[in-house]
Amino acid sequence: MSIQTETSLQFDLNEAQKMLRQTVRALAERHVAPRAAEIDEREEYPEDVFEVLKKQQLLGVFLPEEYGGAGMGFMGGCITIEEIARFCSNCPLFIVLNMLSSRVIHLSGTEAQRRHYLTGLAKGELRGSYALTEPHAGSDAGSIRTRAERRGDRWVIRGTKCFCTGPDKADFLLVAAKTDPNAGTRGITYFIVPTGSPGFSIGRFERKMGMKGFSTCLLHFENVEVPLENQVGELHKGFRSAMIGFNQMRPAIGARAVGLAQGCLDYASNYAKEREAFGQAIANFQAIQFMLADMFIGIEAARLLVYRGASLVDAGHYARENAHYFSAAKAYAADMAMKVAIDSIQVLGGAGYMKDHPLERFMRDAKQIQIVEGTSQIQRIIIARNLLGL
Numbered sequence: 240m241s242i243q244t245e246t247s248l249q250f251d252l253n254e255a256q257k258m259l260r261q262t263v264r265a266l267a268e269r270h271v272a273p274r275a276a277e278i279d280e281r282e283e284y285p286e287d288v289f290e291v292l293k294k295q296q297l298l299g300v301f302l303p304e305e306y307g308g309a310g311m312g313f314m315g316g317c318i319t320i321e322e323i324a325r326f327c328s329n330c331p332l333f334i335v336l337n338m339l340s341s342r343v344i345h346l347s348g349t350e351a352q353r354r355h356y357l358t359g360l361a362k363g364e365l366r367g368s369y370a371l372t373e374p375h376a377g378s379d380a381g382s383i384r385t386r387a388e389r390r391g392d393r394w395v396i397r398g399t400k401c402f403c404t405g406p407d408k409a410d411f412l413l414v415a416a417k418t419d420p421n422a423g424t425r426g427i428t429y430f431i432v433p434t435g436s437p438g439f440s441i442g443r444f445e446r447k448m449g450m451k452g453f454s455t456c457l458l459h460f461e462n463v464e465v466p467l468e469n470q471v472g473e474l475h476k477g478f479r480s481a482m483i484g485f486n487q488m489r490p491a492i493g494a495r496a497v498g499l500a501q502g503c504l505d506y507a508s509n510y511a512k513e514r515e516a517f518g519q520a521i522a523n524f525q526a527i528q529f530m531l532a533d534m535f536i537g538i539e540a541a542r543l544l545v546y547r548g549a550s551l552v553d554a555g556h557y558a559r560e561n562a563h564y565f566s567a568a569k570a571y572a573a574d575m576a577m578k579v580a581i582d583s584i585q586v587l588g589g590a591g592y593m594k595d596h597p598l599e600r601f602m603r604d605a606k607q608i609q610i611v612e613g614t615s616q617i618q619r620i621i622i623a624r625n626l627l628g629l
């Protein structure tokens with residue numbers, strides 16, 4: 240069996256997308272670049288940047304206009320994320336988290352859920368977090384143990400989630416729970432859990448290598464009750480929606496990596512032209528030129544994979560048969576960003592190792608992209624499965 244090859248290669252940026260890029264670039268230079276280092280150093284949630292994105296109506300850039308979004312699709316979302324990520328890896332998370340917490344609702348929720356939650360996220364009136372991972376189940380998401388049991392007109396949820404991003408600022412959580420503990424991936428359902436619910440608490444705030452502007456937390460659910468209408472999608476069918484949602488998300492995570500790597504290349508190139516050694520700018524040395532050229536090659540290749548993935552999502556081709564495109568975009572972009580971040584430090588020499596320059600921060604943040612929303616290994620498993628028709 241040969242792999243499905245989706246032939247659509249139509250992803251030239253249109254005028255609106257080009258204008259979006261210019262607008263976000265200017266906004267990121269003005270509001271994000273000056274803040275990026277202190278967000279990291281002070282481990283500060285960038286509320287000021289949230290307000291800027293809200294005012295510019297960018298929080299829902301990817302959502303349809305009928306739900307308060309800008310109607311620019313996932314391509315618009317990727318462009319926005321990429322431009323902000325050139326300076327800071329934390330600030331694009333406002334859009335990434337809106338994408339993540341809206342996916343399952345958008346794909347399988349009721350119209351009332353879509354109207355309330357998608358519109359709230361797009362307008363900046365609601366913030367969401369996504370709680371799938373558990374202490375013993377990350378890549379193996381089908382093995383989660385959090386339980387949801389129906390009691391009369393309520394669902395009662397109990398369990399523990401870990402590594403959840405931003406729950407302390409969220410109004411609601413999208414929680415995956417087992418509704419049939421004996422059915423593996425076919426016994427999982429999603430629920431909307433307001434963070435003010437009795438029985439819900441945030442446990443540990445993790446101490447992290449990077450991505451310090453957002454919390455990453457352990458969550459406890461001790462018989463948390465939600466009404467029946469907080470069930471999202473069909474009973475036991477949550478895993479499928481989650482996987483389709485991840486397909487949609489992968490170009491967006493790749494866009495974080497592309498932006499980060501572009502930021503590294505821009506910084507290292509400028510430095511190389513200024514820094515002198517042996518009586519000349521280090522940019523004149525072929526060793527430096529080749530490192531910069533290799534960075535460009537990687538970034539450009541990843542950008543094309545990401546845009547192609549986003550265009551497939553926007554065209555509605557995000558089912559399992561195209562999963563290899565989304566996984567390729569995410570894995571390639573994440574691994575490329577890690578390499579580019581490390582090489583850009585090499586271009587700066589000793590200065591690159593110091594916190595006076597942003598590259599060590601980029602390197603710490605790049606590592607997270609290789610892990611979240613499916614590790615680089617899991618992406619390769621998904622690609623191989625489609626490749627081999629397994």
Ligand SMILES: Cc1cc2nc3c(=O)[nH]c(=O)nc-3n(C[C@H](O)[C@H](O)[C@H](O)COP(=O)(O)OP(=O)(O)OC[C@H]3O[C@@H](n4cnc5c(N)ncnc54)[C@H](O)[C@@H]3O)c2cc1C
Pocket residue numbers: 368369370371372375376377378379401402403404405447450455607610611612613614615616617620
């Ligand atoms: C900063 C941060 C923020 C996060 N935010 C969220 C969030 O908001 N919500 C959420 O639900 N989760 C979140 N996560 C969790 C993240 O999605 C998981 O960490 C990730 O899916 C990997 O799971 P794991 O950590 O349990 O690793 P494991 O699954 O234990 O994997 C460990 C290693 O084994 C490899 N591996 C596992 N299975 C296989 C296999 N079959 N074949 C080959 N190799 C394999 C992995 O690639 C990895 O290298 C976050 C994580 C981090 C670090």
